[in-house]
Amino acid sequence: MTKKIFLTEDEMPRKWYNIAADMPNPMPPPLHPGTGQPVGPDDLAPIFPMNLIEQEVSTEREIAIPDEVLQIYRIWRPTPLVRAERFEKLLDAPVKIYFKNESVSPPGSHKPNTAVAQAYYNKVAGIKRITTETGAGQWGSALAFACCLLGLECKVYMVKISFQQKPYRRLMMMTWGANCIASPSDETQAGRTILSRNPDSPGSLGIAISEAVEAAVSDPSGETRYSLGSVLNHVLLHQTVIGLEAKAQIEKAGDYPDVVIGCAGGGSNFAGLSFAFLRDKINGKDIQVIAAEPTSCPTMTRGPYAYDFGDTVQMTPLLPMYTLGHNFMPPPIHAGGLRYHGMAPLVSQLVRDGLVEPRAYPNLDTFKAGVDFARSEGHIPAPETSHALAAVVDVARQAKAEGKEKTILVNFSGHGLVDLTAYDAYLSGQLTNYALPEEEIVKALKDLENFPKP
Amino acid sequence: MTKKIFLTEDEMPRKWYNIAADMPNPMPPPLHPGTGQPVGPDDLAPIFPMNLIEQEVSTEREIAIPDEVLQIYRIWRPTPLVRAERFEKLLDAPVKIYFKNESVSPPGSHKPNTAVAQAYYNKVAGIKRITTETGAGQWGSALAFACCLLGLECKVYMVKISFQQKPYRRLMMMTWGANCIASPSDETQAGRTILSRNPDSPGSLGIAISEAVEAAVSDPSGETRYSLGSVLNHVLLHQTVIGLEAKAQIEKAGDYPDVVIGCAGGGSNFAGLSFAFLRDKINGKDIQVIAAEPTSCPTMTRGPYAYDFGDTVQMTPLLPMYTLGHNFMPPPIHAGGLRYHGMAPLVSQLVRDGLVEPRAYPNLDTFKAGVDFARSEGHIPAPETSHALAAVVDVARQAKAEGKEKTILVNFSGHGLVDLTAYDAYLSGQLTNYALPEEEIVKALKDLENFPKP
Numbered sequence: 061m062t063k064k065i066f067l068t069e070d071e072m073p074r075k076w077y078n079i080a081a082d083m084p085n086p087m088p089p090p091l092h093p094g095t096g097q098p099v100g101p102d103d104l105a106p107i108f109p110m111n112l113i114e115q116e117v118s119t120e121r122e123i124a125i126p127d128e129v130l131q132i133y134r135i136w137r138p139t140p141l142v143r144a145e146r147f148e149k150l151l152d153a154p155v156k157i158y159f160k161n162e163s164v165s166p167p168g169s170h171k172p173n174t175a176v177a178q179a180y181y182n183k184v185a186g187i188k189r190i191t192t193e194t195g196a197g198q199w200g201s202a203l204a205f206a207c208c209l210l211g212l213e214c215k216v217y218m219v220k221i222s223f224q225q226k227p228y229r230r231l232m233m234m235t236w237g238a239n240c241i242a243s244p245s246d247e248t249q250a251g252r253t254i255l256s257r258n259p260d261s262p263g264s265l266g267i268a269i270s271e272a273v274e275a276a277v278s279d280p281s282g283e284t285r286y287s288l289g290s291v292l293n294h295v296l297l298h299q300t301v302i303g304l305e306a307k308a309q310i311e312k313a314g315d316y317p318d319v320v321i322g323c324a325g326g327g328s329n330f331a332g333l334s335f336a337f338l339r340d341k342i343n344g345k346d347i348q349v350i351a352a353e354p355t356s357c358p359t360m361t362r363g364p365y366a367y368d369f370g371d372t373v374q375m376t377p378l379l380p381m382y383t384l385g386h387n388f389m390p391p392p393i394h395a396g397g398l399r400y401h402g403m404a405p406l407v408s409q410l411v412r413d414g415l416v417e418p419r420a421y422p423n424l425d426t427f428k429a430g431v432d433f434a435r436s437e438g439h440i441p442a443p444e445t446s447h448a449l450a451a452v453v454d455v456a457r458q459a460k461a462e463g464k465e466k467t468i469l470v471n472f473s474g475h476g477l478v479d480l481t482a483y484d485a486y487l488s489g490q491l492t493n494y495a496l497p498e499e500e501i502v503k504a505l506k507d508l509e510n511f512p513k514p
Numbered sequence: 515m516t517k518k519i520f521l522t523e524d525e526m527p528r529k530w531y532n533i534a535a536d537m538p539n540p541m542p543p544p545l546h547p548g549t550g551q552p553v554g555p556d557d558l559a560p561i562f563p564m565n566l567i568e569q570e571v572s573t574e575r576e577i578a579i580p581d582e583v584l585q586i587y588r589i590w591r592p593t594p595l596v597r598a599e600r601f602e603k604l605l606d607a608p609v610k611i612y613f614k615n616e617s618v619s620p621p622g623s624h625k626p627n628t629a630v631a632q633a634y635y636n637k638v639a640g641i642k643r644i645t646t647e648t649g650a651g652q653w654g655s656a657l658a659f660a661c662c663l664l665g666l667e668c669k670v671y672m673v674k675i676s677f678q679q680k681p682y683r684r685l686m687m688m689t690w691g692a693n694c695i696a697s698p699s700d701e702t703q704a705g706r707t708i709l710s711r712n713p714d715s716p717g718s719l720g721i722a723i724s725e726a727v728e729a730a731v732s733d734p735s736g737e738t739r740y741s742l743g744s745v746l747n748h749v750l751l752h753q754t755v756i757g758l759e760a761k762a763q764i765e766k767a768g769d770y771p772d773v774v775i776g777c778a779g780g781g782s783n784f785a786g787l788s789f790a791f792l793r794d795k796i797n798g799k800d801i802q803v804i805a806a807e808p809t810s811c812p813t814m815t816r817g818p819y820a821y822d823f824g825d826t827v828q829m830t831p832l833l834p835m836y837t838l839g840h841n842f843m844p845p846p847i848h849a850g851g852l853r854y855h856g857m858a859p860l861v862s863q864l865v866r867d868g869l870v871e872p873r874a875y876p877n878l879d880t881f882k883a884g885v886d887f888a889r890s891e892g893h894i895p896a897p898e899t900s901h902a903l904a905a906v907v908d909v910a911r912q913a914k915a916e917g918k919e920k921t922i923l924v925n926f927s928g929h930g931l932v933d934l935t936a937y938d939a940y941l942s943g944q945l946t947n948y949a950l951p952e953e954e955i956v957k958a959l960k961d962l963e964n965f966p967k968p
Contacts, residue, residue, distance in 0.1 A: 062523040063588040069516040134517040135892045146663075164618060166892040168931065208889050209600075228682075231934035234941055235888050434689050435662050438589045438620040477622065477931050480685035487688055 063145070065158075065309040067138040073304035074125055076297045079335045079406060081121035082342050087409045088514040090377035091367060096512055099377045106277045107286050109185035112178065115294040123297065125177075126184075132176045132209050136165040137301070141309035142472075146436040153456035154465045156315070159472040160306045160333060161439070167232065169442065169474030170329045171202030171289055174298035178287050179206040188283040189213040191275045193243065193268030196222050196396035197229025198442075198474065199289035204238030217243040217271040220263035222396075228478040243268040250274050250373075266372030273375055290326025291370055291379070291404045299332025302471065307336045310469060317347060317469035319455050323447035324351040324360070324418070325397040327404030329473040337469075338415055351407065351418045352451040354426070356494040357390035359383060359403045360411050360418030362501055367511040368402060380514035381408040382418075385504035391494040393423055394482030395443035401504075421450040422493040427486040429453050430476070442474035443482045517599070519612075519763040521592040527758040528579055530751045533789045533860060535575035536796050541863045542968040544831035545821060550966055553831045560731045561740050563639035566632065569748040577751065579631075580638075586630045586663050590619040591755070595763035596926075600890040607910035608919045610769070613926040614760045614787060615893070621686060623896065623928030624783045625656030625743055628752035632741050633660040642737040643667040645729045647697065647722030650676050650850035651683025652896075652928065653743035658692030671697035671725040674717035676850075682932040697722040704728050704827075720826030727829055744780025745824055745833070745858045753786025756925065761790045764923060771801060771923035773909050777901035778805040778814070778872070779851040781858030783927040791923075792869055805861065805872045806905040808880070810948040811844035813837060813857045814865050814872030816955055821965040822856060834968035835862040836872075839958035845948040847877055848936030849897035855958075875904040876947040881940040883907045884930070896928035897936045 080087075089098035101113045108116075115123065125133075144157040151157075162170035182190055190212055194200025200216035207214035216238055223230055223242040233240040243263045244251035250270035254261050261267070276286035288295060310316060320337045322330030330351045341347050353359060360382045368383040370376035383402040384390075390399045403411070410416040430446030432453075433439070441449060448470050459466040476483065485491050534540075543552035555567045562570075569577060579587075598611040605611075616624035636644055644666055648654030654670035661668035670692055677684055677696040687694040697717045698705040704724035708715050715721070730740035742749060764770060774791045776784030784805045795801050807814055814836045822837040824830035837856040838844075844853040857865070864870040884900030886907075887893070895903060902924050913920040930937065939945050 064523065066520055066522075068520075069518065132892075166888075166894065205892060209892060227938070228931070228934050231938050232894065232931070235885065235894055235930075235934065235937045237889055431689065434620075435691055438586075438659060438663060440620065440686065440689055476689075477682070477686070480682050480689065483689045484681070484685050 064140040064142050065313050066140055067305055067308055069134050069138065071308060072130065072133065072138050073301050074130070075122040076125060077300040077304060077336055077339065078118060078121055078123055078297055079338060080119045080293065082339055083409060084342065084413055085409065087405050088380040090379050091512060093369070093374065093378050103377070107273060109182050109187055109285055111181045111185055112294050115297060116292060125301070126180060129177050129180050133301070138305045139164050141306055144437050147433055150432060150436045151453065151456040153460035154463070155456045155459050156467045157452060158310055158317070158469045160302055160469070161472045162302060162329070163439065163472055163475035167201045167205050168477065169198050169202065170299060170302060170332055170471070171199055172205055173301055173332065174289065174295045174328065175202040175206035176209070177298040179203070179210040179212055182285055183210050183212055186283070187212070187285045189215065189279070190285060190287045191215045191217070191272040192287045192289065193217045193265060193272040195219050195265050196226055197233070198397055200240060201229045201232040202289070203287055204233035204236040207238060208236040214238040215275060216240040217245065217268040219243060219265060219268050220261065243271050245271060248274045264372070269371045270373045270375060290328040291402065293406055295328050296331040296335070296404055296406055299328045300335045302332035303334060303336035306333060306469060315467055318466045319348045319350060319468045321350045321352060321448050321451045321455070321468065322471040323398060323444050323473060324353050324403065324407065325400045325444060327407040329471050331404060331407055333469070333471040334416070338410060341415055349416050350451050350455070351411070351416050352447040353418060353420050354393055354395060354398050354447060355420040355422045356393050356496055357384070357399050358420045358496065359401065361420040364505065365408060365412055365514065366508045367514055368508055370402060378511060379405050381405045382411060383508070384501060385507045387507050388504035393494070394479065394485065395426070395447060397444040398447060419451055419454065421447055423491055424493050426450045427491065431483070431486070439472065440476040441472060442476045443479055445473045448473070518594040518596050519767050520594055521759055521762055523588050523592065525762060526584065526587065526592050527755055528584070529576040530579060531754040531758060531790055531793065532572060532575055532577055532751055533792060534573045534747065536793055537863060538796065538867055539863065541859050542834040544833050545966060547823070547828065547832050557831070561727060563636050563641055563739055565635045565639055566748050569751055570746060579755070580634060583631050583634050587755070592759045593618050595760055598891050601887055604886060604890045605907060605910045607914035608917070609910045609913050610921045611906060612764055612771070612923045614756060614923070615926045616756060616783065617893065617926055617929035621655045621659050622931065623652050623656065624753060624756060624786055624925070625653055626659055627755055627786065628743065628749045628782065629656040629660035630663070631752040633657070633664040633666055636739055637664050637666055640737070641666070641739045643669065643733070644739060644741045645669045645671070645726040646741045646743065647671045647719060647726045649673050649719050650680055651687070652851055654694060655683045655686040656743065657741060658687035658690040661692060662690040668692040669729060670694040671699065671722040673697055673719055673722050674715065697725050699725060702728045718826065723825045724827045724829060744782040745856065747860055749782050750785040750789070750858055750860055753782045754789045756786035757788060757790035760787060760923060769921055772920045773802045773804060773922045775804045775806060775902050775905045775909070775922065776925040777852060777898050777927060778807050778857065778861065779854045779898060781861040783925050785858060785861055787923070787925040788870070792864060795869055803870050804905050804909070805865070805870050806901040807872060807874050808847055808849060808852050808901060809874040809876045810847050810950055811838070811853050812874045812950065813855065815874040818959065819862060819866055819968065820962045821968055822962055824856060832965060833859050835859045836865060837962070838955060839961045841961050842958035847948070848933065848939065849880070849901060851898040852901060873905055873908065875901055877945055878947050880904045881945065885937070885940070893926065894930040895926060896930045897933055899927045902927070
């Protein structure tokens with residue numbers, strides 16, 4: 061048996077899969093926070109190019125991947141599907157484990173799947189410059205990479221505290237020619253306002269979003285747009301290339317998963333792997349689909365399904381989703397990509413319909429799973445990815461207890477080579493599990509009281 | 515045309531290629547520094563296991579890769595051969611460029627090819643523990659990875675200044691369960707002697723080698739051996755899997771290189787790619803084989819061919835090689851892996867015989883080539899690898915000037931994701947080219963005066 065199952069470049073998917081065409085229940089529409097009415101394409105036009113807005117609302121089942129995007133995907137795609145025999149042996153359970161290795165992209169994660177697509181659609185819409193925000197820098201580095209290869213300018217507002225403490229992803233952006241600046245900056249009204257109140261502000265994702273959106277909409281040339289790395293429908297759409305490849309690969313191996321697992325922050329890598337398999341589930345296939353989140357930011361496992369802002373500064377439309385409230389501040393776990401208060405509306409709807417099962421895992425369990433994986437399979441996972449691996453361990457344990465054989469497919473969404481300080485903290489015993497008091501969630505949810513209910 | 519040419523795992527080479535069987539002139543033997551006589555296997559037995567010593571002196575053309583090594587190679591091998599069309603376009607020259615992507619291994623470089631083999635041979639010889647030294651940490655992290663997967667203990671003496679300033683590779687070693695300590699340490703006589711003279715010693719590769727060798731030979735259980743990441747024949751042998759794969763791949767693409775290029779510090783990644791092609795050259799094929807080194811450490815381009823110690827503390831046998839003298843201290847360029855005073859005896863002999871052409875490139879040229887590559891092909895090269903890319907640029911420029919078409923094959927020996935501070939220094943204009951005064955080389959070579967001549 062071979063360890064890695066490859067597709068040839070000719071076997072790469074030529075179309076993304078749009079799950080909106082197959083969902084048993086449609087999602088409620090996003091609402092304008094002022095009017096309470098559904099937002100239309102025109103409301104979004106100053107922020108995103110129209111071709112991406114069309115994808116955002118499309119119900120076509122399949123959307124062709126443009127040739128130029130395919131050409132760039134070929135730099136790292138198709139990614140290998142790998143049989144984790146050594147991890148299986150360590151777990152000593154009746155499971156077969158396959159992981160889809162999305163860490164082989166130059167920025168080291170699944171994020172370029174949508175970054176390249178978004179840069180392409182902006183480019184063909186005549187846009188010259190893209191702005192975005194980034195926390196720890198995984199999204200910012202992916203967009204910098206994409207803009208570099210497509211010849212667009214890229215400006216990334218990076219939360220100042222991360223800008224100072226986590227130089228590696230900032231340096232990646234710089235190497236790809238992007239302009240990465242610390243937020244709050246003095247280049248936007250939003251930034252200047254914060255700085256005038258607190259010159260030493262460490263910044264926040266909310267502030268960085270405000271700056272990035274302001275920089276896009278206020279460019280008098282009209283040649284700048286904003287880009288988001290998760291949550292939205294078109295972002296999840298672009299990620300489905302992961303699951304379409306994985307399905308072709310696991311079938312090549314003569315197999316099919318009983319359980320499909322991804323970690324979920326905003327939902328994009330989880331959706332990327334699982335949507336192609338959820339299509340089969342909707343059509344009657346008996347599989348389990350698990351979205352793994354941190355117990356410290358338990359959006360789906362403890363939050364209500366409600367209308368909420370996608371961002372803390374209330375600039376987005378109200379989105380129908382599982383949420384902990386847009387002011388919820390998760391504890392500072394190292395998996396920055398999972399510290400998001402909401403969940404993609406598409407994923408939220410699928411959870412609501414019982415098609416996706418959310419499970420939450422505590423910090424120490426996820427790092428243990430990550431280290432066990434690194435020491436058996438060799439690849440060091442990103443702390444986000446380790447949440448998916450904790451779910452694999454969980455499922456394997458259960459399979460063993462029940463004496464049932466299971467085939468597990470998991471998304472190895474990124475490597476941890478520039479997150480090694482997190483492993484340092486774990487291995488030197490500095491990490492703990494965060495017990496999140498119920499009061500804190502109740503308090504954060506107060507913000508939602510006056511919003512419409514989906 | 516596809517961008518990446520893959521081999522299946524079934525098509526992986528099952529044997530390493532030993533160029534000693536085909537060299538037109540044999541190498542002079544290594545000498546015992548005390549007696550001036552050739553060293554025998556028994557001299558090396560306290561340091562290396564006998565099975566590796568046998569490989570060191572073997573003249574068999576092919577040596578079978580053990581099954582357990584093949585199993586672990588499959589974690590990242592066969593590595594892709596990639597057509598660098600976007601870099602070609604940027605260079606605007608009549609060249610086709612293929613790169614062999616060795617950066618896909620979990621530690622991010624070609625080093626695990628020999629680390630896994632060495633850990634395996636130590637294990638079957640009954641050894642429980644391997645010691646080594648590391649500078650910036652590329653070799654130490656590869657050996658930590660290999661020992662982890664083969665169930666051996668690994669102790670890495672890391673030069674103290676790097677230990678403090680370059681935490682990422684140290685953390686990689688830790689994640690794979692290795693014991694990485696700052697050198698000089700108080701755990702060896704060599705370390706304690708240095709510390710008693712200078713408690714604040716920043717350490718050096720020479721001191722770290724002394725500590726690692728002492729820790730191996732002084733273990734009363736006899737269950738510890740020492741491991742070296744380059745220079746020696748058996749190390750180069752294990753790396754030949756790179757070129758054997760690349761040859762099968764480029765032939766699959768219906769092509770064959772006119773020029774084969776690798777960067778060379780101790781010589782292992784260069785040998786790894788080129789030896790399979792040098793075999794064809796010895797048999798009459800008309801190809802050019804270029805070893806790229808830094809002008810700041812111009813071992814082959816400005817050093818004599820002489821007997822010299824492999825290390826600065828004079829613990830190794832005298833090796834016949836191009837050398838700048840074992841006390842030569844190259845300027846602190848960021849390509850730590852190329853700051854070695856000597857060159858592998860096998861590579862040295864091939865240079866001497868006119869089969870390999872050494873070329874030296876200055877610091878700024880190499881970083882420019884690295885950034886150009888990152889911005890066209892997407893992958894950020896290690897600073898060492900950028901020396902090979904500078905040679906590609908050089909060959910392409912020449913091809914354009916002469917109006918000749920060339921097919922170039924280059925080893926992408928490692929990625930630069932944990933070397934990004936070097937790019938920071940380059941992009942912010944802090945780097946210069948080092949002009950190495952002739953006097954400095956003359957001075958360093960004085961040490962060789964009393965050694966036998968090869």
